Amino acid sequence: MNHLVDQLAGHKTLGAAPRRELEWLADHGVIRRLEAGELLSHKGLPVEGLFVLLSGHVALSVDRGRGLQKMIEWHAGDVSGVLPYSRMVNPPGDAIAQEATEILEIHREQFPELTRECYELTAILVRVMLDRARLFNSTDLHNEKMISLGKLSAGLAHELNNPASAIERSAALLADRIEETENTTRALGAARLTNSQLEAIDAVRAACLAQPPHTERSALERMDREDALSEWLVHHGLDCSIACLLADTEVTFEALDQIAAAVKGPPLEAVLRWAAAGCSVRRLASVIQDAAMRVSGLVMAVKGFTQMDQAMVTKPVDVGKSLGDTVTVLQAK
Numbered sequence: 001m002n003h004l005v006d007q008l009a010g011h012k013t014l015g016a017a018p019r020r021e022l023e024w025l026a027d028h029g030v031i032r033r034l035e036a037g038e039l040l041s042h043k044g045l046p047v048e049g050l051f052v053l054l055s056g057h058v059a060l061s062v063d064r065g066r067g068l069q070k071m072i073e074w075h076a077g078d079v080s081g082v083l084p085y086s087r088m089v090n091p092p093g094d095a096i097a098q099e100a101t102e103i104l105e106i107h108r109e110q111f112p113e114l115t116r117e118c119y120e121l122t123a124i125l126v127r128v129m130l131d132r133a134r135l136f137n138s139t140d141l142h143n144e145k146m147i148s149l150g151k152l153s154a155g156l157a158h159e160l161n162n163p164a165s166a167i168e169r170s171a172a173l174l175a176d177r178i179e180e181t182e183n184t185t186r187a188l189g190a191a192r193l194t195n196s197q198l199e200a201i202d203a204v205r206a207a208c209l210a211q212p213p214h215t216e217r218s219a220l221e222r223m224d225r226e227d228a229l230s231e232w233l234v235h236h237g238l239d240c241s242i243a244c245l246l247a248d249t250e251v252t253f254e255a256l257d258q259i260a261a262a263v264k265g266p267p268l269e270a271v272l273r274w275a276a277a278g279c280s281v282r283r284l285a286s287v288i289q290d291a292a293m294r295v296s297g298l299v300m301a302v303k304g305f306t307q308m309d310q311a312m313v314t315k316p317v318d319v320g321k322s323l324g325d326t327v328t329v330l331q332a333k
Contacts, residue, residue, distance in 0.1 A: 004031075004104070007054055012077030014052065014124060021118040025052070028113075029104040034058075034097035041081070041095040047088065049107040050125070051081035056101025062093035072135060073098075082108050083129040084115050084122050152302075155330060159298055163291035170284040170291070177280045184274035191267035200262035201271050207255035208246075208279040222247055236260055238269045245276035248283060301328035 008022040009015050029052070034040060040058050041047050051058075055076045061068040071093065074080045080095065082088060106114065115122045193201070217225065229243040232253060256272075263271055304325035 008052070008104075011052065011054075013079050013128060014121065017118070017120045017124060021121045024114070024118055025104065025106065025121070028110050029106045032103045032105050034101045034103065036097055036099050038097045039094055040097060040101075040103070041091050043093045044090050047082045047091055047108075049081055049105045049110075050079065050083060052104040052106070053078050053080065054102045054104060056103075057098040058095050058101055059098050060091065060093050060095045068093070072132075079125065079128050081105070082111075083125045083132075084111050085126060086129050156298065156302060160295060163294040163298075166291040167288050170287045174281065174284045174288070177277050177284060180277040181274065181281060184270050184277060187270035188267070188274055191270065193263065193267065197262050197267075200259045201275070204251060204255045204259040204271070205275045205278065207251045208249040208275050209282065210250040228253075232256060233272075236268070238272065242269070242272050242276060245280055246272065249276060249279045251275070251279075298328065301325040 004026045005019065005022050008017075008025060009019065014022065014025070032051075034056070040051065051074075053074050053076050057073065057075050058080060059073045060071050062071045063069070188201075226243045226247040229246050230240040233240045233243055259271060260268060301324075304321065
């Protein structure tokens with residue numbers, strides 16, 4: 001008995017209580033010994049008493065839908081279980097011994113007498129209860145923040161992936177189109193075209209660079225356009241592989257007929273390749289610019305949504321902009 005009272009006198013949490021009250025604990029408590037992995041309390045089952053940890057280590061893990069997460073730990077010198085005036089009945093998870101653990105258990109039926117006979121102990125245990133409540137609340141708030149951060153990160157990664165992929169694809173194609181433009185430029189230089197032919201080339205280039213309609217062509221419409229261009233090229237004895245490049249431009253068959261009338265023979269194919277490659281370079285550059293602006297817009301929206309770089313002071317808020325930032329960030333949904 002005296003040995004147990006001496007242990008309690010050296011207890012980190014309860015050691016400040018009068019020895020008489022520690023003797024009351026020793027008289028009314030029961031020693032429990034747990035091996036590593038043994039349950040101290042079960043989720044969903046009422047906790048039967050107050051647990052004074054004399055040695056060892058106990059952890060409470062909670063499953064919030066993403067697997068077990070360690071929520072709180074108790075070591076020698078801590079107090080766990082039900083506390084006087086606590087409204088806790090069932091624990092939110094299993095409390096499991098992490099190593100060999102010795103506990104002094106005070107059954108909850110003893111609490112009325114505990115509060116009458118041990119004023120100092122009761123005051124200490126109430127403080128422990130309040131600290132534990134604050135810890136549970138802060139842990140819940142932290143978990144909610146981490147879940148929100150995870151959702152925000154997943155949505156942002158999804159939104160950033162699209163423009164990043166567009167930049168990567170367009171940059172890879174851009175190198176090929178620039179090389180093709182350089183090759184066809186040399187071929188045009190060697191053709192020694194007349195001024196009237198150069199004017200026709202400018203006309204077909206302007207047709208290629210014409211602003212596209214507001215609605216993009218569907219895959220079927222683009223396929224039909226490519227087939228029609230292939231037929232035109234075959235009819236004029238040209239390589240039909242140019243059709244896939246021309247299909248992405250706004251060049252008209254009228255402009256093609258005009259350039260075919262002005263430029264004859266091998267230079268015609270070089271002209272069409274040069275015009276198509278030049279338009280493709282500009283289109284790819286536009287795609288890269290739009291994607292980069294999309295990335296920049298997302299970064300700015302996230303900064304506005306999360307209130308980054310802003311002092312935590314009361315000030316007017318632009319509700320419209322804030323709603324816009326929120327919609328941008330959550331657009332993946």
